[in-house]
Amino acid sequence: MIARSTARTLFASVAATALLSGIGAGAAQASEPAPAVAAAPAAETGTLIPQETWQLDNGLTVIFNIDRSDPVVAVALAAHVGSARETPGRTGFAHMFEHLFFLDSENLGPGGLDKMTARIGGSGANGFTSNDITVYLQTVPNDALEKMIWAEADKLGYFINTVTDAVLTKEKEVVKNEKRQSYDNQPYGFTWPVTAAALYPADHPYSWPVIGSMADLNAATLDDVKAFYRQWYTPDNAALVISGDFDPAQARVWVQKYFGEIARGQSVARPTPRPAVLSQTRRLMHEDNFAQLPELTLSWPGVERGNPDVAALDVLFRVLTDGKDAPLNQVLIDDRKLTSEVSAYSGNDLIAGNIQLSVRAFDGVDLDTVQSALDEGFARFEAQGADVPTVARIKTMMEAGFFGQLDSVLSKAQTLAFYDQAGGSADADLAAIRAVTPADVMRVYRRYVAGKAHIATSFVPKGKPELALEGSEIAVVAEEAIVAGAEPDVNQRADDKPYERTASSFDRTVEPASGPAPVLTPPALWTAAMANGLNVSGIVSTEVPLATFELSIEGGRLFDDPKTPGAASLLARMFDRGTATKTPAELENAFKALGATVAVSAGDERFSISGRTLDRNLAPTLALVEEMLLHPRWDPTELELAKAAALSDIQDQRSQPNAIAGRVFDLVEYGPGHILATSALGTEASVAALTMDDLKAFHATNLAPGLAHFRIVSPLDQTAVTQAVAGLGRDWAARDVAVPTWPTPATPETSRVYVYDVPGAKQSVLVFGGPALRRGDADYYPASVMNFRLGGGGFASRLTQQLREGQGYTYGVRSGFAGGERFGEFTLSSPVRSNVTLEASTLARDIMRDYGGTFTAEDLDVTRAAMSRSRARAFETAGAKLGVLANVGEIGLPADYLTREAAVIDGMTIDQIRTLADRYIDTDRMIYVVVGDAATQGPRLEGLGYGAPVMMNERLEAAER
Known part of the structure; x- marks a missing residue:
């Protein structure tokens, strides 16, 4: 989604990670x-x-x-x-x-x-x-x-x-939509506003x-x-x-x-630190309209940027919550089974800092029980202390993680801007992290956390106030009423008139000429095949001392049984829970000691193990990946924990309007009985029914090296990589496996509107579209070029210019083609303010409907210039380079496909754009999904002209039983 602004935590995350960086x-x-x-x-x-x-x-x-x-x-x-x-x-x-x-x-x-x-x-x-x-x-x-x-x-x-009253009025509406999207229409969206108002006095900025x-x-x-x-x-x-x-x-x-000639302003003093001071703990609660699970957040006053305790606090909260050995995880996850995750954060701004710890509990768990478990976890930490090996592993992981976030010039520029404002330097922050000792960790724990006054916020599902902490007072949350016509009509150009230009020594209206065209060289790919059928490919990149890799295995959840979906996803959760010779904690610590992170996931068409490690540690990291893949631990206790986490995620998914919209769209698009009509997580019943034998059978039958592709971006050459991956090529036994064939969904004969009711929703989430091209289809890239001016070009797109900039209906809107190896679709998606659901839907539909016939020569020029020149950024990051390898190795695109796609852009004509638009964007044969307040918006949607909306709540609930 288009984002031109953020809540408070995004830039804080930049600050938290701005500890070290590499450069060319x-x-x-x-x-x-x-x-x-x-x-x-x-x-x-x-x-x-x-x-x-x-x-x-x-x-x-x-x-x-x-x-x-x-x-x-x-x-x-x-x-x-x-x-x-x-x-x-x-x-x-x-x-x-x-x-x-x-x-x-x-x-x-x-x-x-x-x-x-x-x-x-x-x-x-x-x-x-x-x-x-x-x-x-x-x-x-x-x-x-x-x-x-x-x-x-x-x-x-x-x-x-250039700022006029009309401009200001329109942009106010855009900001309101951003607030609705980020706060009002999100589960737990008001947690920070409630916390901040309690943590700081009213006059604190x-x-x-x-x-x-x-x-x-x-x-x-x-x-x-x-x-x-x-x-x-x-x-x-x-x-x-x-x-x-x-x-x-x-x-x-x-x-x-x-x-140079812009006038200096009045001098601005650096803000004076003003830490938060709490005399007593305060408990607040809110019944959240969207939340499906209770969540407890504890917040303590922290330290401002530049305080010598910043680094030790960062390490402290990783010691408390990072991994199987972390004391809070041991108690809340393993021992008392109250949650699947404990998260913590230490933020350091110029004036003050704050420390947050959050637990989203399982369904029906009383948050007093969570608080009791946290107290037990803290007591365990006080008794055990922070040991040298744990602190060393955490510091190694922090170093590797930062390098991974600085593989683009944009992130480097962002980090340098942060240090200019905040003071200090990357070198100083790295030195501070390296200097943290276990004694420092215990010292800051006692100084800022142990027994200290804090703010405790309980966000509980609507109608379940009894789950909140005992003694909590009701938080003040201002919720917007849905009132038709509450906002003014906007027209940014309503009061356009000549304005006085600011004086300059030269004519600033003349746009500078372009410099010499950049020389763009697509990355060189190398490929290799192992004896067992495993395909290997790589790109050499020396920007940072990291190896970024992915082992992708064809099939994914296509192997799932639609009667008991979720096996692929549950198996993915089991892989990092130990091996035949290592407990979960031992496996986790082995990865951390190498500076490696590994994640396992089951997608629609592929099962993947992705990771990143310091390049010098690639071989031992892949040895651990091989052990994890070929010799899982199959621990019954860990299976129960994995199931509990899956059930929690299924329940939490029901609280997310965007996730609901995607689920409704899939159910309608693929139809009953199709595996992709079900949630990738499975259902509560199917997850509960899956056994260890089911997972062992899935593992033994479906994960074959002949369906696998290992790809890597790192400073290492082909010889070094193939040596590191040799164990997987030798020890993973070859076997013939056929991926199940599932029918391709058909384009709807007529358009219908499908509504999922979220009472009181302040926005309606729109997802319009249907089945479309696969990534390997000849028209896929030309159609993506066609879509640029419609909804793929950000602020250059018609959808953004009219729905956001023209009407102020939304904070962001986009359209695009998403194609895999076997399936593909075209979708338009946007959250819009509730009281203009019909108006926004009609405008979006009309823009799509009229697009081909109104496409102009100017549109073509903009499309060509944008898409051809943007190729200079096409493979800057490691992730983008892995994408190139995936397109060649998995989708089957030719090795020179980037050059061929450049020719597609150069050769595109207006007639081709119009033909592609007419062929692949038919607004009268689409699925129109709306997730929002049905009482106020449902009946109005009949005005789209596709009949009475089909209500989807019961249908989706039935599919998820």
């Missing part, structure tokens, strides 16, 4: 001589993320990081303003500005940034707001760097005159969520918005970060030209 080297060609630039001296800093930092005379901090691995650059403009700079009664402004900043500017023109992004093949301009910072970022081919510098400067210095109060936003005037901009959006309160393949000398010239 090299230099790009300058397009013109680079004269001297009047600027503060550069400072070369950092060894983990090499950077050059300097300042313009107006105070703008500029950070360069050179990475020659791909012909792309990431540009991040960071304003040092977040929700903490707001005041009570005027909350949500920082986040609102993040939205407004992507709209018009004086010299790019209306929607100019989004239009330019499509033309230059950018990743899609995006951004996020946290308590302390707002960041705008994008990745583009490196020949468009000057364009991006020009565009970002226009936002910072030449933007505010962290006491309200980043998205702010809807009442405050509704009351905001144009003058308020302009005053906020002038106070905070100044060069001396911002940083520009550029990471990637570029010439730093030339980039200095461009930065000086476009940013």
